[in-house]
Amino acid sequence: MQAIATTRISILRGVTTDAYGDEQDVDMPVYTGIPASLAEQTRRVTTRDDPTPRIVRYATARVPARTDITDQDRVRDERTGAVYTVDAVSSMTNPTLTVDIRLDLRRTT
Template identity: 80%
Template sequence: MQAIATTRISILRGTATDAYGDEVDTDTPIAAEIPAALTEQSRRVTTRDDPTPRIVRYAVARVAAGTDIQDQDRVRDERTGAVYIVDAVSSMANPAAAADLRLDLRRTT
């Protein structure tokens, strides 16, 4: 991992069916204690339709290349207990070294 880890995460994957027949996420960890660089940030945004500024919070994490993580997995920050949904997984191309994976996250708890 090239980024400096700020926490450790668990990757949660899987669904089950509840008593009403609805699909619900399970808290089954497929990997635990993975070093990650996790950053939460906020940005002030406006639109043409509504010029009133709003604060939007988002999170980005970096994990080592080759980590088994996919879109729509969930990530639990072991330090804070916060759970995030993985919106996107991306990586920069680098011929010299395996680049870290970038995770675009959305906080759920």
């Protein structure tokens, strides 16, 4: 891993069906103790339709290459207990070395 790890994470997967037939996430850890560089940031956002500035919070993480993670998985920060949904998984290509995987996250708890 090239990024400096700031925490360890667990990858959560799985869904179940409740009594009404709706799907619910199951916090079943698939992998635990994965080193990650996790950063929460804020950004001031405006649109043409609504020029009132809003503060948007978002999070990104970097995990080691070849980590088995997909979008719509959930990630739990083992240090703080915060849970995030993985919105996107991306990685740059480099012909000489394997690079970290970048995760775009949305905090759920």
